[in-house]
Amino acid sequence: MIQFLETLLGNQILAFFVSSVLPLVFIIPFALYAIYAERKVSAFMQDRVGPNRVGPRGLFQTVADILKLMQKEDIVVAKADKPLFVIGPYLIFIGSFTAYAALPFSSQYIGSDLNLGVIFLLAISSLTVPAILMGGWAGNNKYSLYGAMRSVAQMVSYEIPALLSVIVVVMVVGTLSLNEISIKQTGYFWNWYILGGPEFGLQKFLLIPFMLLAFIIFFISSLAEVNRTPFDIPEAESELVGGFHTEYAGMKWAMYMLAEYANMFLVSGVSTALFLGGFQSPFGYLGNTIGLPSLIPFEQLFWFLLKGIILVLVQIWLRWTLPRLRVDQLMTVCWKYLIPFAFINLVIVGIITLL
Amino acid sequence: MAEFKTEELVLNMGPQHPSTHGVLRLEVILDGELVIDVIPHMGYLHRCFEKHCEAMQYQQIVPYTDRMDYLASMYNNFAYVETMERLLNIEVPERVKYIRIIMGELQRIASHLVALGTFGADIGAMTPFLFVFRDREMILDLFEMTCGARLLYNYMWIGGLSNDIPPNFIQRTLEFLKYFRGSIVELNNLLSFNKIFVERTANVGVLPADTAINFGATGPVLRASGVNWDLRKNQPYSVYDKMDFDVILGTGEKGTLGDCWDRYFVRVKEMEECIKIVEQAIKMLPEGDVKAGLPKRIKPPVGEIFFRVENPRGELGYYIVSDGSLTPTRVKVRAPSFINLTLLPLLCKGHLIADIIANLGSLDIVLGEIDR
Numbered sequence: 178m179i180q181f182l183e184t185l186l187g188n189q190i191l192a193f194f195v196s197s198v199l200p201l202v203f204i205i206p207f208a209l210y211a212i213y214a215e216r217k218v219s220a221f222m223q224d225r226v227g228p229n230r231v232g233p234r235g236l237f238q239t240v241a242d243i244l245k246l247m248q249k250e251d252i253v254v255a256k257a258d259k260p261l262f263v264i265g266p267y268l269i270f271i272g273s274f275t276a277y278a279a280l281p282f283s284s285q286y287i288g289s290d291l292n293l294g295v296i297f298l299l300a301i302s303s304l305t306v307p308a309i310l311m312g313g314w315a316g317n318n319k320y321s322l323y324g325a326m327r328s329v330a331q332m333v334s335y336e337i338p339a340l341l342s343v344i345v346v347v348m349v350v351g352t353l354s355l356n357e358i359s360i361k362q363t364g365y366f367w368n369w370y371i372l373g374g375p376e377f378g379l380q381k382f383l384l385i386p387f388m389l390l391a392f393i394i395f396f397i398s399s400l401a402e403v404n405r406t407p408f409d410i411p412e413a414e415s416e417l418v419g420g421f422h423t424e425y426a427g428m429k430w431a432m433y434m435l436a437e438y439a440n441m442f443l444v445s446g447v448s449t450a451l452f453l454g455g456f457q458s459p460f461g462y463l464g465n466t467i468g469l470p471s472l473i474p475f476e477q478l479f480w481f482l483l484k485g486i487i488l489v490l491v492q493i494w495l496r497w498t499l500p501r502l503r504v505d506q507l508m509t510v511c512w513k514y515l516i517p518f519a520f521i522n523l524v525i526v527g528i529i530t531l532l
Numbered sequence: 533m534a535e536f537k538t539e540e541l542v543l544n545m546g547p548q549h550p551s552t553h554g555v556l557r558l559e560v561i562l563d564g565e566l567v568i569d570v571i572p573h574m575g576y577l578h579r580c581f582e583k584h585c586e587a588m589q590y591q592q593i594v595p596y597t598d599r600m601d602y603l604a605s606m607y608n609n610f611a612y613v614e615t616m617e618r619l620l621n622i623e624v625p626e627r628v629k630y631i632r633i634i635m636g637e638l639q640r641i642a643s644h645l646v647a648l649g650t651f652g653a654d655i656g657a658m659t660p661f662l663f664v665f666r667d668r669e670m671i672l673d674l675f676e677m678t679c680g681a682r683l684l685y686n687y688m689w690i691g692g693l694s695n696d697i698p699p700n701f702i703q704r705t706l707e708f709l710k711y712f713r714g715s716i717v718e719l720n721n722l723l724s725f726n727k728i729f730v731e732r733t734a735n736v737g738v739l740p741a742d743t744a745i746n747f748g749a750t751g752p753v754l755r756a757s758g759v760n761w762d763l764r765k766n767q768p769y770s771v772y773d774k775m776d777f778d779v780i781l782g783t784g785e786k787g788t789l790g791d792c793w794d795r796y797f798v799r800v801k802e803m804e805e806c807i808k809i810v811e812q813a814i815k816m817l818p819e820g821d822v823k824a825g826l827p828k829r830i831k832p833p834v835g836e837i838f839f840r841v842e843n844p845r846g847e848l849g850y851y852i853v854s855d856g857s858l859t860p861t862r863v864k865v866r867a868p869s870f871i872n873l874t875l876l877p878l879l880c881k882g883h884l885i886a887d888i889i890a891n892l893g894s895l896d897i898v899l900g901e902i903d904r
Contacts, residue, residue, distance in 0.1 A: 501728070501732075
């Protein structure tokens with residue numbers, strides 16, 4: 178991709194710059210339509226219609242919302258801690274967007290092919306933790322502070338089972354780079370790591386239940402990382418009004434929401450790259466069958482986005498079905514259930530790979 | 533190492549709050565996330581109902597009674613007209629009695645639906661709230677067909693009803709009841725036995741039976757603690773003695789007897805009993821007149837009376853003092869939510885903030901009734 182851009186633009190630095198801004202080109206329309214999808218999906222699940230006035234079938238609803246938010250007065254609360262108040266929304270988006278650099282969108286495009294992709298991702302996405310804390314503290318509001326405290330506890334705790342289940346896959350594959358992990362899952366869908374991996378043999382069949390467990394643990398921890406129900410205590414609307422974003426209005430609030438949706442796709446993207454084959458197609462490539470190999474990167478992009486979006490839809494589905502966990506129950510689930518299971522999983526998979 | 537100094541935080545869940553079921557101010561004194569005390573401040577919805585009554589004639593008071601517990605208006609009317617009819621010592625036609633029971637029990641279903649839906653929404657499950665309101669719309673359509681109003685009916689007058697039920701009411705009610713049984717099953721599948729919901733509500737806010745009686749709690753709150761007291765069975769009024777239904781008691785199956793889950797589930801099961809009562813009443817409905825031929829300006833004899841009925845929220849009682857003139861001297865309302873709310877500090881002590889919401893939702897209060 179870099180080479181293609183270089184030949185197009187003639188300048189290497191400009192090529193790098195464009196290549197690093199490309200995920201933004203994806204994130205913004207995605208967030209726009211993810212918000213619309215959430216409203217429509219939740220409406221259909223609740224026996225209502227959802228937005229259907231602005232644009233055909235309500236498709237421009239989010240655009241209207243963004244325009245409204247942009248023209249709102251940018252209030253900085255009187256006794257707020259001004260620097261923190263202003264930086265908070267930007268920092269949370271930075272945490273989310275930077276991590277997109279390591280997501281393998283297709284075999285030809287990855288923002289930055291780090292050979293420790295996975296660790297980089299989980300580390301950078303922890304930038305959201307201080308950002309939320311800033312948002313809660315700087316608003317000078319007891320409710321926001323409560324929301325921020327709960328959020329920090331939750332996000333820090335749930336990073337552990339997430340990392341443990343990622344390491345399960347890394348042990349089986351042998352590399353930390355997400356790009357490599359995606360490339361290794363070539364072939365058909367039974368080569369995906371959720372079904373044991375590409376090497377056919379006894380190891381593959383032994384691994385299947387444990388990889389499934391790792392996927393489930395990772396999915397649940399990622400729900401907690403993005404503060405979605407059942408783990409949405411930090412923004413528990415009925416308890417704390419708005420939680421850590423109570424005091425934000427206008428574009429600052431929009432940044433928090435944008436970061437939340439960007440985060441949702443990020444963790445779905447990581448899940449698909451690790452467990453569901455990344456950008457690989459489950460049935461083989463159309464480009465191969467019709468003899469047009471240059472079509473393949475686009476097909477891969479399509480598959481990656483499709484799988485990521487399906488997982489995002491599952492997250493939306495869960496939000497509108499399940500009630501909310503209380504703070505101490507949330508911690509109990511993490512420390513007393515997810516972490517022991519993740520550790521046992523790790524040990525068993527380690528033993529299986531050694532065989 | 534020195535003792536870590538902590539302070540108590542006073543948090544105000546102000547009159548405007550997404551889940552205080554009306555304008556109720558809760559002053560919560562917290563130690564971290566643990567509740568040390570909850571002080572409810574009410575009065576934000578006080579509309580001087582009892583003082584107004586002293587200036588109005590008896591028939592004119594009926595629309596005002598609607599507005600107290602606005603989620604169960606039919607029953608407020610029911611309580612008032614039953615009290616007045618006992619003061620006047622008159623007998624209403626049989627048809628009126630049965631129709632009053634039909635309306636009252638349909639109202640009980642509607643009121644419980646709101647209670648369950650908002651309880652779920654407070655806990656975080658927003659979808660059952662919409663399903664519940666969809667079913668409630670059907671009941672409100674039935675009421676609108678009868679008396680023209682969806683929320684505040686002014687339907688039951690002293691001596692009868694404002695008008696008779698329309699011709700297709702019975703058929704539509706039976707259709708609704710058939711549909712509604714499936715709806716309760718759907719609610720149970722989605723919310724009642726959901727593990728997360730059970731964990732949030734079981735063993736939270738346990739109310740022992742003797743405490744409930746000492747505090748004067750009534751209605752589903754009392755019955756969930758295992759006390760078998762339902763005015764429709766123990767002191768039947770209207771024609772409830774001819775109806776065959778069960779009194780639902782809490783069982784403590786998901787946790788302890790008298791916890792929030794019990795209070796929630798008692799309401800779910802009570803809705804099933806209401807369906808039974810309405811079907812029986814429809815079968816036994818006689819023909820007749822719906823007005824007892826009372827004059828528009830009523831002059832009751834000198835005296836006083838206290839009478840209570842089983843509101844969806846508890847025992848609603850009216851104490852009326854008459855001095856023989858056109859307007860009462862004193863009308864006092866014993867509102868069930870007011871007494872049930874006094875339980876809140878007791879239930880919340882020692883639990884977390886999230887449990888305050890669960891407890892408040894399970895007590896099912898309506899501020900209109902509390903503040904009058």
